[in-house]
Amino acid sequence: MMLRQQRVVIENITPQLHCGAYFIKRVVGESVTVYADVIGDGHDIIQAELQYKHSSEKSFVTARMEHLGDDVHRVSFKVLKQGFYIYRISAWVDHAQNWQHGIEAKLKDNQHVNSELLDGVQHLETLSSKISTADKKYINDLIESFQSEDLYEKAVKHAVSERLHKLFVEYPNRVLANTSDDLKVYVDRLKANFSTWYEFFPRSSSPVNGKHGTFNDCERLLPKIAGMGFDVLYFPPIHPIGEANRKGKNNTTNAQEGDSGVPWAIGSKLGGHKEIHPELGTEEDLKSLIKKAKELDLEIALDLAFQAAPDHPYITSNPEWFRKRPDGTMQYAENPPKKYQDIVNFYFETPAFKELWSELLAVTLKWVGLGVQIFRVDNPHTKPYYFWNWLITEVKKKHPDVLFLAEAFSRPKVMQQLAKQGFSQSYTYFTWRVYKHEIIEYMLELTQTEMKEYYRPNFWPNTPDINPYHLQGANEAMHIARYALAATLCGNIGIYGPVFEYMISDAMPGKEEYLNSEKYEVKFWDWSIKNKLTLIITRLNQARKNHEALQQTNNIRFCNIENHQLIAFYKWNEDKSDEVLVIINLDSHYSQRGMLQLPIGDLSINIEQGATMHDLVTDNSYLWYDEWNFVELHPALPFHLFHIKN
Secondary structure (H helix, E strand, O other): OOOOOOOEEEEEEEOOEHHHOEOEEEEOOOEEEEEEEEEEOOOOOEEEEEEEEEOOOOOOEEEEOEEEEOOEEEEEEEOOOOEEEEEEEEEEEOHHHHHHHHHHHHHHOOOOOHHHHHHHHHHHHHHHOOOOHHHHHHHHHHHHHHOOHHHHHHHHHHHOOHHHHHHHHHOOOOOOOEEOOOEEEEEEOHHHOOEEEEEOOHHHOOOOOOOOOOHHHHHHHHHHHHHOOOOEEEOOOOOOEOOOOOOOHHHOOOOOOOOOOOOOOEOEOOEOOOOOOOOOOOHHHHHHHHHHHHHOOOEEEEEEOOEEOOOOHHHHHOHHHOOEOOOOOEOEEEEOOEEEEEEEEOOOOOOOHHHHHHHHHHHHHHHHHOOOOEEEEEOHHHOOHHHHHHHHHHHHHHOOOOEEEEEOOOOHHHHHHHHHOOOOEEEOHHHHOOOHHHHHHHHHHHHHOHHHHOOOEEEOOOEOOEOOHHHOOOOHHHHHHHHHHHHHHOOEEEEEHHHHHOOOOOEOOOOOOEOOOOOOOOOOOOOOOOOHHHHHHHHHHHHHHHOHHHOOOOOEEEOOEOOOOEEEEEEEOOOOOOEEEEEEEOOOOOOEEEEEEOOOOOOOOOHHHOEEEEEOOOOOEEEEOOOEEEEEEOOOOOEEEEEEEO
16 A cells, blocks of 8 residues: 555545546536545544636635534535536645644643743744735744743733634645545536427428428527527437338338438438438528527527438448448347337447547537537437547537537436436436326436436427327326426426427327327428417426526425325525425316425525515415415416515
8 A cells, every 4th residue: 555644534525426437517607515524533623625626727726615523524616617627625634723722722721831832833934934924024923922931921812813813724734735536527508407498390390281391491480489488499300311211101111102201310312411401401591590590599409310321321431330230231220119120320339430430520510510509319328428428528629518418218327327428418207207206206316316416307298209198198287287397397398399389199009109200201280379388388488587496407395295196396596596486286187285385494585474475477476474385276277386585
C-alpha cells in the first residue's frame, strides 16, 4: 500500500456515478448539493471544502462544507453555463482552530496559557503571510502580545476572539490536505429538463385528402401547435423510403401500388440518411420550416434511425457495414415476435467500424448544420453503448445545445445505461403505469434514487408504436387524466399529436398497436378540430410555461389521500418561490372523493394564515386553513392543478 501521511479520510461522496465512471447531469442555473463522509483520527477539528470549476476555467472556486454531524459534510454550488464542471473535495486537520479551541477550554478552566500563546505564534505567522494589509497589522500586533507576558490579558482576549476565528476560517492552512478524485457534472440548456413535444408525420400535413404533405404544409400548422403550448415539434424520419420489401397498410408484407411505406425503412435509389424524401420538399424548405418554427418558440426535432432499407445506397457502396448470412442474404431486423422485413441493421462488429461510426456522425452533423438541435433516437439500445457515448460527445464538443432523446422501451438497466452514456432525455415506463401504487413507486424510483442524478425522463401517454390497452376505446376522461398526469409529474412530456388529441384508439386485436396505423399510410387530418381535450392540453401547457415547479421532475412529494383512485402530490421549484398541488382522479367513469393531507411541514406558507388554492385550469380559488381537506373530482374534469399562495 502506498504510504500516505494525510490524517483525513474522504469517502461516500454523493452525487457520483460508479466512482466517477459516468457524469451526473444538471441544466443551467441548477444546484449540485454534495455530501461526503470526512473522517479524522482523534478529536481534532476537521475542515472540508468543495473545489469546483467549469472545464474551460483554470482556477477552482472553493466553498467550505457544513458539518452536519456524524462526520457528514455538505455544500451546494450552482452551475451557470453549459458544458462540463469538475468538482472534488479537499479536507484537512485544522491545527489553528484546534489551537484556538484548546486555549478557550483552558481559559474557562482558569488555567494559565502563556505557553499555549507562544505555541499559537506559528499559526499567526502563517496567517500573516496570507491575509490582506488591513488585517496584517492586527495579526502582527497579536504576535507581539502573544510573546510578551506584560500583554497577557490583551493576548488571551484576542486569542479567543471571533475576529481571529473568522480569519482562521477564511485563510486556512491546508497542511497535509487530502483531496478526492475529480468528479464531473454535465450541464445542458434548460430544454433538457423542460420540454413539451408534439409528434406528427409531415407527410400527413396536406390540407387536401389523398395528397402527400410537404414541409410547406407543415408551416401552416405551426401556429396551431405553438398555440397549444408545445415547444418541440418532432418528425419521424424524413428520408427516402425503401422500395424493396416495402410494407403495406396495417403492416402487411405485400405493399400495393401507391402504398407509402414505413419512414423508418430508410434509403432507396433516391438517397439515404443525408437526403430528404422528395415529396416532402428540399433542404431549403426544411430550413425555412425550422426558421419559422423558431419564430414561434418551436424547435424541430428529427429522428435518428440508424438502420437501412434493403435498397439503401449504403448496401452497394459499403457492403462491409452489413452482415450477410451463409446463403448470401441479409437478415432483416426482428424484435420477436415483431418482424421488420423492410429493414436491415448495420453490423457494428464490422472490421470497418471506424468508417461506419464516422459516417453516422456525419449524418448527424448534416442535420445539425441545417439547424436541427434535438434528435429523437430510434432504438438506441440495439446499437453499442460506447458508440453512443462517442457520437454524443463528438457532437456536443462543438454543438452543446444539441439534445438526444433515447427511444428505448427495454430492460431498466439497459435504459439507465443509455442515459449514463450521455443521452439527454429518455423514454419511460409511464406509458404503462396506470394504477396509483404503480405511479408512485415509479416516480419514487426516478426521483429518490441515484437515477435522479442522470436519468431525465420524458413521459408519453402514447406513441405511433404504442397504443396502450388503457387508451383503447377509452373515454375523454381517461385521455384528460393521462395527459394531466404526464404534464404535472414530469418536466419533459410528449404526445403522438392528432391521434391523441382526437382520441383515436382503434387497435389491432390483442395488441398495443393502432389499427390503420399512420406508420404504414399517409393520413388526412382535419387540423381545425378543437375539443375539450385540446383546450385542457393548452391550459396545462400554459401552466407548465408559467410555473417553475412544473418545469422539473425531482422536487415532488406524494400526499396522503384516503382513496386509492385519487392521487395527489406537491411540487416546488428550487427556492420554493413556486409551489403547486396536483390531485387527479384515476377513475374515468365515476366521481371520487377523499380527505387530503397537506404536507404543511414542507410548504413555505403558514397554513394557519390560510392557503389560497388557485386552480390554474378553471381559474377557481379555494381557501384552506387545515392540514386535512376534503376534495371531490368528477370525470368531466378529473383533476385540480392548484397554485399555492397566501
